[in-house]
Every structure is written in structure tokens, then in C-alpha cells.
Amino acid sequence: MKNSYSKFKATVVCNFTGHDLQVSHTVNSKVKEYCCSKCGKQMTKTIYGNLVPLTDTYARINSALTDLAIKKSMRDSNTLYS
Numbered sequence: 001m002k003n004s005y006s007k008f009k010a011t012v013v014c015n016f017t018g019h020d021l022q023v024s025h026t027v028n029s030k031v032k033e034y035c036c037s038k039c040g041k042q043m044t045k046t047i048y049g050n051l052v053p054l055t056d057t058y059a060r061i062n063s064a065l066t067d068l069a070i071k072k073s074m075r076d077s078n079t080l081y082s
């Protein structure tokens with residue numbers, strides 16, 4: 001109960017002062033996931049540069065982009081040595 005109250009309080013504080021977003025996961029040079037250190041809200045930057053709440057849809061897109069980035073880096077390193 002105390003936890004949900006303090007989270008509620010943090011959310012109210014964030015509404016006034018803004019979220020204290022810190023990068024929680026870097027998908028690629030454009031897309032990053034952020035987490036608020038005060039209220040724990042998760043946000044993501046889209047490929048278009050918009051900051052939006054991290055929904056299931058965006059989480060799936062980001063994980064697909066992560067897979068693509070890994071495959072691309074593997075392909076690039078293979079090209080280097082062939």
C-alpha cells in the first residue's frame with residue numbers, strides 16, 4: 001500500500017517537475033528506451049524522434065529493431081573478414 005502511494009506521489013511530482021528520464025536500453029543510434037528514476041514510467045523514442053510511452057507495441061518494435069541491429073552488425077563484421 002505504501003509503495004503504491006509513494007509511486008502515486010512520484011507521478012504527481014513528475015506532473016509538475018517533469019520526468020527524470022534515464023536511458024534504460026539503447027536500440028540503435030536513433031531509438032532509445034528511457035525509464036523515469038522518480039516514478040518508474042517507461043518511455044521510448046521512435047524512429048521518427050518522438051518521445052512516447054513504452055507500450056507493448058513499441059516494446060515489440062524495439063525488440064525487432066534490436067534483432068535487426070544485431071544481424072546487421074554480424075553481417076558487417078563478416079564482410080570485413082571475407
Ligand SMILES: [Zn+2]
Pocket residue numbers: 010011014018019020036037038039040041
Ligand atoms: Zn516520472
